[in-house]
Amino acid sequence: MxxxxxxxxxxxxxxxxxxxxxxxxxxxxxxxxxxxxxxxxxxxxxxxxxxxxxxxxxxxxxxxxxxxxxxxxxxxxxxxxxxxxxxxxxxxxxxxxxxxxxxxxxxxxxxxxxxxxxxxxxxxxxxxxxxxxxxxxxxxxxxxxxxxxxxxxxxxxxRTRKLCTEITKGVSGVRRHMESLHSVRELNKNSERLPDKRQECHEKIDDLSRALDTRLNTGYRQLGTRVLPVDTFKTLMTDLHTAADEADRENLSWSQASPLLDEIRAACAKHVDEMA
Incomplete structure (x- = not known):
């Protein structure tokens, strides 16, 4: 030897x-x-x-x-x-x-x-x-x-293509439910439907949060790469939950989060694969 x-x-x-x-x-x-x-x-x-x-x-x-x-x-x-x-x-x-x-x-x-x-x-x-x-x-x-x-x-x-597909779906779901929430509030600020709409938005935001917190290339969290930097991810989630609570289309939190959602969806849409 x-x-x-x-x-x-x-x-x-x-x-x-x-x-x-x-x-x-x-x-x-x-x-x-x-x-x-x-x-x-x-x-x-x-x-x-x-x-x-x-x-x-x-x-x-x-x-x-x-x-x-x-x-x-x-x-x-x-x-x-x-x-x-x-x-x-x-x-x-x-x-x-x-x-x-x-x-x-x-x-x-x-x-x-x-x-x-x-x-x-x-x-x-x-x-x-x-x-x-x-x-x-x-x-x-x-x-x-x-x-x-x-x-x-x-x-x-x-795995990356599948994750991008889930993120794209998650962003679309958040936007649809936020739009529905805003429409209900604009019709009647005291509508009995608002609490349920808020809850639905929070659930969709949680779904998106789990997808964005998943690692791109491996299931081992300590060895995988994040989709978004930690600070950006936390700020985005905070803004989205605040926007759901406020239910106001003109709210600052939604104004900040909405463009980011569009950019995230546009980037991930290039890697969408429903059959992955």
Whole structure:
């Protein structure tokens, strides 16, 4: 076992040495150029986190490519670690409702890429560890993992389309019931139907809230990406419930929430799939 591990490091030594030297050189340049360091730390916390993530992913991809000629096992480990950055650290802030369509597309793309990267990493590890496999066995392992990654990607994208469909339905339901509530109030502010109409609106808002609080790409809440940033989501729900209580078409809460609902529906409508 120790001889095998030692052999891996021996074969990967040139690439590892080059990567370490490159990282040290980059760090030295960054540390000595004060204006570069100051510019980095002047970024917001979110921007610094994204910058570090991007740098780590780029370094991981470079390490993977550099290690392939020397050690498939090491390349597989590097690729899995790179993919885990994306899978284990979902976005929580950093986009707005007008950018929701782009947010959905990029999250689907990067999540799918991470799933495929994980499968490739496992494939590299298997082929590197069992180096005496015949070609037929290697092809079988590769195809099995490739098909598995395709299934995982399809399941993830299907989930996103289904969620977008539910959100679109939820927004339409809220708008219809709010319109009915406003019409009843405009006809008679003391109508006996108002309490029931308010209750129906609150129920539809709760349905929409559950849909918007569902993660885009996975059922694991800690690993999935939100549809809306937390602050935007909470503000929208508060405005909608307030608008239902006020039952006034000209109410400030409804005036703020209504355009957001239209933008959310427009973004999700591009991914609607009733058959998903």
């Amino acid at each position: 120790f001889e095998y591990v030692g052999g891996l490091f021996d074969r990967a030594q040139p690439a590892t040495f080059a990567l370490v030297c490159s990282a040290l050189l980059h760090y030295a340049v960054l540390a000595t150029r004060s204006e570069t360091a100051q510019a980095l730390w002047q970024l917001s916390r979110r921007q610094r986190r994204l910058t570090v993530r991007a740098a780590f992913v780029l370094l991981g991809l470079c390490a993977t490519v550099a290690l392939i000629p020397f050690s498939l096992f090491g390349a597989g480990v590097a690729l899995i670690l790179t993919a885990s950055v994306r899978l284990a650290s979902p976005r929580k802030q950093g986009w707005t409702v007008p950018e929701l369509d782009v947010h959905i597309l990029t999250e689907v793309f990067f999540h799918s890429t991470a799933l495929v990267g994980t499968a490739l990493g496992i494939n590299f590890i298997a082929l590197g560890h069992y180096s005496d496999l015949q070609n037929g066995q290697r092809v079988t392992i590769t195809l099995t993992l490739l098909i598995g990654s395709v299934v995982a990607v399809n399941k993830s994208t299907t």
